[in-house]
């Protein structure tokens with residue numbers, strides 16, 4: 001393993017997101033004063049998963065900070081699929097609501113793909129509707145999933161032009177891996193999507209100028225899988241027992257990424273920390289998407305929100 005002479009630059013997603021939310025807030029204020037449109041985001045959560053409750057609360061607070069309307073619908077985990085679909089139909093028809101987010105995962109008795117595809121594609125601020133996935137795949141304008149969009153913003157801010165770079169994405173989910181691949185292809189990267197069946201995964205990762213880890217396995221990507229100087233984007237948010245055995249025995253946890261950070265920071269050129277990297281960008285991009293949805297629904301040209 002050939003270590004870099006200096007540790008990697010940390011990519012501060014938290015600071016970037018704070019600035020992004022400020023730009024969204026300024027654009028929202030102008031949208032309201034010039035056109036009388038106040039963007040509204042509805043978040044729907046089914047059941048009581050404590051981690052989900054925290055995300056939903058953070059989203060609600062940040063939405064208000066950007067000057068938008070924020071509605072949270074908390075439904076019992078016994079809610080039927082038809083009841084959930086009825087709420088979505090009501091939100092689709094509500095002219096004060098421009099973004100609808102149904103928090104995942106949903107209880108097992110509900111078919112998530114049916115629910116996500118019931119959201120109007122124009123209000124689908126998660127970008128999970130099959131129509132938005134198709135638009136992204138063929139290069140049409142649409143709503144893009146927040147996490148990969150946030151990763152792309154960080155990469156462009158750090159590296160500028162990405163064309164010709166080798167990008168390796170580890171993970172092929174519809175939520176991160178696949179849309180990330182589409183976005184990086186759109187930037188003219190040479191894209192490889194690796195996954196659990198990929199042969200010689202460490203070698204594939206070592207070919208990456210840009211390595212995006214989105215597998216959901218704590219610290220799976222080791223330092224010697226990284227090309228010296230590469231840019232590493234760690235999408236993983238994994239809760240593991242505290243490093244301190246006494247605290248771990250008390251049930252205390254800590255959050256780690258999909259990358260073995262301590263090793264990786266000695267090899268990579270730039271890396272996102274966990275927490276404070278990609279996670280905050282997801283919420284920033286959710287608000288950016290809600291703003292642009294409000295503009296497009298009202299036939300208004302959105303202001304650019306890039307740095």
Ligand SMILES: Nc1nc(=O)c2c([nH]1)NC[C@@H]1CN(c3ccc(C(=O)N[C@@H](CCC(=O)O)C(=O)O)cc3)C=[N+]21
Pocket residue numbers: 052055101102103104105126146237255274275276277278279280281282283
């Ligand atoms: N329809 C839907 N859309 C989502 O976007 C969605 C979802 N369902 N279900 C749950 C996941 C999770 N998620 C996170 C967003 C931000 C942070 C975040 O900001 N994390 C901070 C704090 C991490 C911590 O300390 O817990 C950080 O990484 O720095 C985390 C997780 C959005 N999700």
